[in-house]
Amino acid sequence: MPRPDDVLRFWLDEVGPDGWYVADDALDATIRDGFGALVDRAADGGHCDWATTPRTALAYLVVADQFSRNVHRGDGRAYAADRWARAIAKLALRLGWDMAVPEPGRQFFYLPLMHAESLQDQERGVRLILLRMPRTGAQNLLHARAHREVIRRFGRFPHRNADLGRATTAAEAAFLDQGGYGGVVRRLQEG
Template sequence: MTTPEEVLAFWLDEVGPEGWYKSDDGLDDTIRSRFTPVYEQATEGGLSLWLTYPSGTLAYLVVTDQFPRNMFREDSRAYDMDRFARAAAKVSIARGWDLKIDPPARQFFYLPLMHSENLSDQDRCVRLFAERMPEATANLLHARAHREVIRDFGRFPHRNAALGRNSGPKEQSFLDEGGYGATVRRLQAAA
């Protein structure tokens, strides 16, 4: 059985900040081969004890929010555990557990909110980065960009294909004109 410590050693130490947001087939394969069993445990509700302390919750959030995005890239399964990660993040933030984890790992308490297609979650994510990780300017920029996309569309158009959703004309135009990346560049230029 995989432990929270093994998840955190892999994600925080082996992969580290330089690998967290890269699209890397090798990393995706490694995560699938090493962590599919613990991910499956999470989908069956088998990691509830992890949610009883800060570092265990951090590991849970990595397994349910980060790993699926690598394991199931361009597949609807990448989003299957989002609601569980979001619920765990909200409870742990209310308990102040995010503040017991040092940056940059603290961001993984806020990313389930950034991945939400709910505007109030997006607003909260921006506030949390601004208040609790003010030095993380890149994270705050991306939180603002995610929020802007949700403000404009009420959902993330780049997920439409994977989720079997039709893109409206405005969404398709957004995707054709650079999508999320164009939003980030526009916000950077405005700063």
């Protein structure tokens, strides 16, 4: 079973910032093959014991909040560990562990808040990126604001509806037809 250092070496050093947010079938398969068992255990509450140091908590958040989206892309299981990731992120933030991790890796302490279907968590995520990522946070701040805008408008992420078996409202369907999240990002970039 991979350990926290294996997760961080792969994600921070091998994949790196250029690959973190790219939908890539080959990367998804690599993560599934190498870390899929960790993801599935995290969805069941496993590996929370990794939250004992800043680095091991960071590794947990990468598994629960990032790898889960790669391993289960297009499937509701992509979000199965989100509640655990938020809990560990909030613990780590309370302990100041995010500040022990250099940018840009620090962002993974804030992403569980950005992925939450909670306006309070969204607001906190925006503030944290604004205040605690001065060097590399500009692009993250744009996306944090876009996530927050979607939650402000709908109270949930409409693009998840199909994956989670939720009915899509007429307003959400119109939003998705008009570019959805990507449309919000473009509008914020222009404004």
